[in-house]
Amino acid sequence: MTPETTRKRAPSRRSLATRARILDAAERVFADKGFAGATMRDIAAAAGTQVGLVHHHGHGKEDLFRQTIARRAEELARRRLDALAVCKAQGTPTLPAILDCFFGPYLNLAQGDAQWLAYARLVAHVSADPAWRDISEAHFDPTAQVFIAEIAALYPAAPRARIAAVFVYSVSAMLALVTSRWRIDALAQDGAAGTLDDLVAFCAAGLGASLT
Amino acid sequence: MTPETTRKRAPSRRSLATRARILDAAERVFADKGFAGATMRDIAAAAGTQVGLVHHHGHGKEDLFRQTIARRAEELARRRLDALAVCKAQGTPTLPAILDCFFGPYLNLAQGDAQWLAYARLVAHVSADPAWRDISEAHFDPTAQVFIAEIAALYPAAPRARIAAVFVYSVSAMLALVTSRWRIDALAQDGAAGTLDDLVAFCAAGLGASLT
DNA sequence: GTCTATATGTAGATAGAC
DNA sequence: GTCTATCTACATATAGAC
Structure with missing residues (x-):
């Protein structure tokens, strides 16, 4: 040593x-x-x-920002990939199951812990800002590619570019569930809404219709 | 005078x-x-x-910001409501038709004019930030409520809160199409993707599955 | 590692000549 | 309305005592 x-x-x-x-x-x-x-x-x-x-x-403001992203990125990615591995061990996963493996860790961590909720909102900032494109590429895109490939396996005839597009729509809906609950509540006027199951149902149907 | x-x-x-x-x-x-x-x-x-x-x-930075939003908000809202009125004149509009009336003006204006594209990205900033909640409420929510009501008429049994949630998912996908094309392209690796028709198909299927 | 003090730049905003 | 010069506050960042 x-x-x-x-x-x-x-x-x-x-x-x-x-x-x-x-x-x-x-x-x-x-x-x-x-x-x-x-x-x-x-x-x-x-x-x-x-x-x-x-x-x-x-070590400066920008470095600090990057540290906050990097600190939890690996754990989030690992949880997503672990969930997918569990799914695949039981046979070919369905589309809703794949989405659940991607959305679930993100939303459940955000729901259970205030600090993870902050991280989830931070991820939304990075995902929306091309100025942080390098962060997205380093920390988020590799996992996204794995899930896109998994979806592509279910829809071999669908062009890759279209899968990427609808995947990004789905991710933006996932982020909206964390960042825009205030807006959902304002528009709903009464009652609570916005659950993981809602989101999976919405995106699975949308993806299925767009890729067949 | x-x-x-x-x-x-x-x-x-x-x-x-x-x-x-x-x-x-x-x-x-x-x-x-x-x-x-x-x-x-x-x-x-x-x-x-x-x-x-x-x-x-x-008149100060914040006032200037609000002016930029307010300047085009009315025209965007009017185009959406006009499109919806045209649809309704031809009978009860379908779900894809309703979505097309909401997405179409936003995306087509953004596609045809650099200044409107900037406005579209500005709208995405405001929509994502609860600090500008009052702007959303003043300029965007009234139109959103009209479209939510139109969707509710197609699905009378669906709870209002769920309609609001999936509508916000749809709006976030619409915004992603303008703000995150760089991300779609990065994940697609080849070929172009992300069209109004894609988006409408995705959201219509998602909404339909979530509300029945 | 911690904390105080400070250096240096740049932000929003305004006053006043034209 | 336009433009120059400037005020004041606060930003990031660092130096140096402890």
Whole structure:
């Protein structure tokens, strides 16, 4: 074990906690205000620390933003791919089952944990902004390609470009369920709406009709 | 005609052109960078004028933003409602026909004119951000309610909240077609995709399956 | 690692000459 | 209405004491 490794693996407990608090705060603030709208001071206040510390741990605003995305991206991708693997172990998965494997981890994590909900909204920001295209390509597109390939296997005659288009429609609906519940509620006027099952039914029918 | 009215109705030709240029520039810059990411200096540069003039005509950054939305909102709403009226004149409209009346004006205007395309992307920003909830309520929700009511008439047994949810999914897919073509292209790898007909087929099938 | 103080740039907004 | 110059506030970022 080299000295460098030792130093990296044994930071004080306090520093770990502070760094995590800063990343949590950044996640929430970036989710709320977007990258440009958020300030390092907002994040410092949300984390209960000083601005200098946010710079120190974040290595600048943009780097901090990328860290918040990267921190959870792998786990989300793994959960999606694990769910798909479980499905496939039971035979050829149906279209709704495939969509459920993609939507389910995202929505269930967002529903169960406030910090994951912030991350889910952050993902929506990145997905909508071509300025973060490289982040989408690095963290989200590989998993999306796996699911697109799975759908393509069910509809061998459908052109790849059309599958990609309707997949993006489906993803945007998934993101809307997390980011636009306020709008759904405003338009619904009464009663709750917007569930994973609703979304899967909507997208499965749409995809099926578009690809056959 | 009062003197005040006369003064308001007879500004110099130059001032009209400048004001329009500023609004056009604001539309493009806000669409590109969002509200927080855009600066008055960006807008002045895009308009080929001075920062002071942007403030003068825009009455502050937020007011300028609201003006860019308000300027075209009425025309977009009118085109949608006119299309729906034409449909209804020919008998009870089908679900795809209703969706086409809502999506068509938005997508066709965006496709035919660079300035309308900027507006379409601006609409996507507002629709995604609860901070602009009041703008959505003032400019977009009334038209949305008309179309939701039209869909509800086709599916009398479906709960209103569910119709609102799937309508928001559909709108988010429509917005994605304008804002996320880069993502569709990246995932498609080859060939073009994403047309109004695709979108209508996708959403009509999804809505139909969710509401019966 | 933590915190204070500060450097440096740039934001929105305004005043006043023309 | 137009344009120059400027005010004030706050942004990111860093330096240095502890």
